[in-house]
Amino acid sequence: MRQAERVKILFLAANPAETVRLALDEEARAIEHKIRAAEHRDRFEFITQWAVRADDLLQALNQHRPEVVHFGGHGSDSGEILLTGRDGQAQPVSPRALETLFRTLRDDIRVVVLSACYSRPQAEAITSSIDCVVGVQGAIADHAAVAFAASFYRALAFGRSVQNAFDQGVTALALEGLDHGAVPSLHLREGVVADEMFLLAPAADPTPGPSSATGAAPAPVPITTQVGSAPTPTEGALIPTLPGRPLPPEQRERMLTELLGALFDGDPEGLRRWVHGLGKRLHAELPGGAVSAAQLGFDVALLLQRHGRVDGDMFAGLLALRPGHAGRIRQVAAGWGIAVSPPTPPRPDEAAVTTKSAPAPRVSQAVRDRLVGLIEACSSIRDAATRTMIGERLPQTLANKLLQSGSLHVQVSNLVAVCAEAPEGLTELRNAIQHFEGDSYPMRDLNEFLRTNALVSEPT
Known part of the structure; x- marks a missing residue:
């Protein structure tokens, strides 16, 4: 049974205009949060795509070739899932069409999760091609869908089997008193044993080398999102001496979260404005509602990593915005392997000429x-x-x-x-x-x- 060195989870969301608003952003955030707190977080990549149309399914599956596909959205009592049409309205997709899609583009897909009401018929149809599929028999509440998904993916990121991850998701519903309505069901392709199905291959032992002889720690696994490469520190730059590689992922991620919380302490709206300045798309993905700067800092740190925006430009912007925290900003940047030099002030004579001209x-x-x-x-x-x-x-x-x-x-x-x-x-x-x-x-x-x-x- 094939296993992966790294697992891609493709989160597809659709909430057409005339349908009831779903907490899909909260579902995605909860999943990512649980993965980030798990043992094998650096071997998972979480990819989100919003307002999904029919053609987006083909594009996303071709482009990312995920091991896990998660659909969050609406299902109809006639056994269809609802995508977003070109006019923003609902576009139904039948179980037969969905089965054809996954038969054609199954590639590396091992698990499909249909986090939508009345999605059991689709789940049963997809098992002709996919090993494990999660569906829902009736109507499932928003908060129940979020609780199940978060616990399911957390277990996978701790290296559990698909069956154990599913059982943990159902257990989470019972613990929170959410098991009184429709609950997810697990469907398997013929011959598949979910207890024996693990998505992660065993981690390879580090190859002995010069660093092993000195007792140095092996190089950390790269984080799931790509960040800008570290520029070579310039001579005389006011930054700490960098090691040969960045700090371990969990340490530098914690440093970035704490930095954002400190820079915008008591001012979560200021943090939102800063993210807005980085781009409308980033700002649109921030969670709504009243949250503390510390909690929002955690969300922003995840968002920046997911979009590959933890780079020299980001730290330089923070340095210009909060010059009083220059030392701490450079320290965190150094932890990411990024050199941030302060802008060189013009000489007095140059400043005078500039001001005059x-x-x-x-x-x-x-x-x-x-x-x-x-x-x-x-x-x-x-x-x-x-x-x-x-x-x-x-x-x-x-x-x-x-x-x-x-x-x-x-x-x-x-x-x-x-x-x-x-x-x-x-x-x-x-x-x-x-x-x-x-x-x-x-x-x-x-x-x-x-x-x-x-x-x-x-x-x-």
Whole structure:
């Protein structure tokens, strides 16, 4: 029975527009949290895909070739699962179509979990091709689905068999008093014994080498998500001396979580704004509701790792945002094998020349108000996502000031206020807006006003 050195879990979620809202984000977060706390966490890779359409299934299975496929969403009492159609509405998928999908693209798939109501018919159909499939006979409550999935994957990440992992999931429901409704059921392909089915191959013993002779620990297993490679430390950089490799994954992950909690202590909304500055997609994956900065720091650390955003740019942004914590930021970066050097301040004579050649324009409040009106007349500005992307196109120094101002980068008045205080700031803002707005009539009016009042360095 084949086993893997590393196990990929593909989490597919669909919650069409007209269906009841499900806590799929909480389900994904709970699974990832349990895997991260398990013995073999570094041998699991957790991949999520949202608002899944029919073609997304083909793309994702071809692209990732997972060992485990988890579907979170709705099922119908007629035995179908509901994907998201092109119009955002529900698109039913029959048991026969799902069986055909997994027969065609089964590749390395060992386990399929259908975390959806009335999914037992699909589970039974899929066992013609897949070893183990979990389905649900009736309607399962949101919190029950989350509790089962979290315990199931935790057991797998501790190296348990599929049968034992399933039993632990059912036990978790009983312990929490959630076993009074529909519960998951395990279905097996003919000839498969779930008690004898383990997803992980035994870990290979480290090959003896020079480090073994000195009693040094073997190199840690790489973390599940790719992070930016560590740049070579520059001579004289103010960072601790780095070892030949980063710290073990669990140690550096804990350091990053604690760092984020400390930098945004008592200000979880500030942490959310910082993540928003890194990208709308990242911000959209944050859990909702009121949480502490420490708990949110844990979620953000997982999110950054999953998207490969733990890199020099991220640490440099934190350093610019919280310069008073420079020592700790560099220490955590060093734990990840990343060198972060402080920006070199210009010499006094250079600073004087720069200030003299590019002074910040004096912009009265009346002019700023007029700028806000002209910018808001641009059609692209009416979309919050575009306003966010405009903020992200600004130079890093301006983006950091926007973060410090307490804005989510979507307030036009805030964009104007920050850019009006910086040399060439309004030029940068104008260029960012024009990237999305083009040569519209409102854009021409804005350019004319900026030139007439000498607020930009050159005409477009």
